[in-house]
Amino acid sequence: MTDTVLTSSALLAGLPARQGFGDATLIRLAAGSIDLGGGNPATDLLPLDVYRDAFREVTESDGFAPLLKYSPASGLPSLRASIAAREGVAADRVLITNGGAHGLALAVLSLLDPGDVVVVDDPVYPLFLRVLDLIGVDVTPVRVGADGIDTDELEHRLRDGLRPKALFTVPTFQNPSGVTLSAEREAALVALAEQYGFVIIADDPYRAIAFPWTEVPERSAFRDSDRVFAVNTFSKTLGPGLRLGWIVLPAAMSERVTWLRNRLDGQTSGVLQAVVDRMLADERFDASIIAAGAGYARKAEALTTALREEFADGVEIAEPQGGFFTWVRLAGDIDFAQLFERSQDLGVTYQRGEWFATTGDAFRGFARLSYSEVGEHDLTEGVARLARAWRELTGR
Ligand code: PMP
Numbered sequence: 498m499t500d501t502v503l504t505s506s507a508l509l510a511g512l513p514a515r516q517g518f519g520d521a522t523l524i525r526l527a528a529g530s531i532d533l534g535g536g537n538p539a540t541d542l543l544p545l546d547v548y549r550d551a552f553r554e555v556t557e558s559d560g561f562a563p564l565l566k567y568s569p570a571s572g573l574p575s576l577r578a579s580i581a582a583r584e585g586v587a588a589d590r591v592l593i594t595n596g597g598a599h600g601l602a603l604a605v606l607s608l609l610d611p612g613d614v615v616v617v618d619d620p621v622y623p624l625f626l627r628v629l630d631l632i633g634v635d636v637t638p639v640r641v642g643a644d645g646i647d648t649d650e651l652e653h654r655l656r657d658g659l660r661p662k663a664l665f666t667v668p669t670f671q672n673p674s675g676v677t678l679s680a681e682r683e684a685a686l687v688a689l690a691e692q693y694g695f696v697i698i699a700d701d702p703y704r705a706i707a708f709p710w711t712e713v714p715e716r717s718a719f720r721d722s723d724r725v726f727a728v729n730t731f732s733k734t735l736g737p738g739l740r741l742g743w744i745v746l747p748a749a750m751s752e753r754v755t756w757l758r759n760r761l762d763g764q765t766s767g768v769l770q771a772v773v774d775r776m777l778a779d780e781r782f783d784a785s786i787i788a789a790g791a792g793y794a795r796k797a798e799a800l801t802t803a804l805r806e807e808f809a810d811g812v813e814i815a816e817p818q819g820g821f822f823t824w825v826r827l828a829g830d831i832d833f834a835q836l837f838e839r840s841q842d843l844g845v846t847y848q849r850g851e852w853f854a855t856t857g858d859a860f861r862g863f864a865r866l867s868y869s870e871v872g873e874h875d876l877t878e879g880v881a882r883l884a885r886a887w888r889e890l891t892g893r
Pocket of ligand 1: 596
């Protein structure tokens with residue numbers, strides 16, 4: 498028997514989906530190991546009391562029994578209205594989903610046909626590629642720079658004849674690079690979508706996780722466009738175990754996506770929707786998001802401080818401004834697969850840069866290190882273990 502378990506990091510890397518259990522290079526998480534690869538929020542930064550009160554209020558109210566019936570495919574009207582008010586859109590543009598991945602699948606299945614061209618962030622959130630596998634499309638990566646996906650490069654490619662049906666980007670605290678699309682680039686992207694006739698799938702789960710000093714663009718160009726599917730989720734603010742999210746759709750697409758939803762799984766749990774609607778009306782929910790932003794900022798600081806101390810000039814760090822992780826580049830002409838193996842032997846795991854490439858071994862030497870779920874002491878210890886493995890291989 499081995500103490501190896503499959504972690505959420507391995508799932509995110511898409512290894513089991515592609516290679517099947519057994520033959521994949523699974524992420525190993527032995528007892529005492531530190532997981533810098535995951536995407537969970539810290540449970541102590543979730544509003545557990547708000548949850549408990551909302552569940553009690555919903556289950557004790559007269560409106561509870563009807564929630565156990567089937568409910569509309571687009572979601573409970575009250576929750577759609579609450580989210581629409583927060584997003585500044587009409588309620589008929591909001592569709593409730595079972596989380597972000599479900600929203601992405603609905604977007605892909607309602608927009609794309611086999612053989613279509615889809616532009617994606619480079620580096621890319623790899624689970625989106627797994628969703629695209631459902632259809633079989635041509636994936637074209639476009640570089641993510643300091644202000645988000647590079648609209649200048651995209652424009653050149655479009656002028657040269659590239660004709661995508663859709664473009665996928667994570668606009669805020671991008672997974673994995675951490676960068677945020679500027680308002681200027683957001684507007685340029687919408688203009689290109691209109692000129693060349695493609696749809697933007699903007700997947701924005703980290704928008705709510707801003708550090709106290711970070712200003713997040715309002716996304717008014719996305720909101721006002723009829724070419725944007727804005728996919729979001731409560732997974733980072735209320736936990737991925739909840740399975741609840743939403744899409745802000747172009748009004749003209751609402752009927753089509755609801756039709757698809759009806760045929761796929763019918764609806765999201767009415768009980769959970771009512772609970773979340775209660776939580777959104779509770780001022781402690783917004784307060785918990787602000788507190789969580791400060792909590793994640795402290796964790797990020799612990800991680801980046803440890804990186805600077807352990808690696809000195811052997812690491813380039815994309816300083817996080819929000820979200821759950823930092824994207825780093827480690828120096829050295831070494832075998833980074835071996836570094837990953839050795840790190841796991843020493844009791845730390847993370848996400849390898851190559852997993853965020855569309856093809857080949859791009860982002861060799863990069864790593865995505867998560868601080869979201871790990872305590873500050875373990876962040877420091879995890880970096881120390883990684884640095885030990887790196888020193889062994891580089892001889893530094
Ligand atoms: N998109 C991105 C960019 C993510 O990082 C995640 C979560 N890791 C998701 C979508 C999936 O969200 P959910 O858990 O709500 O399905």
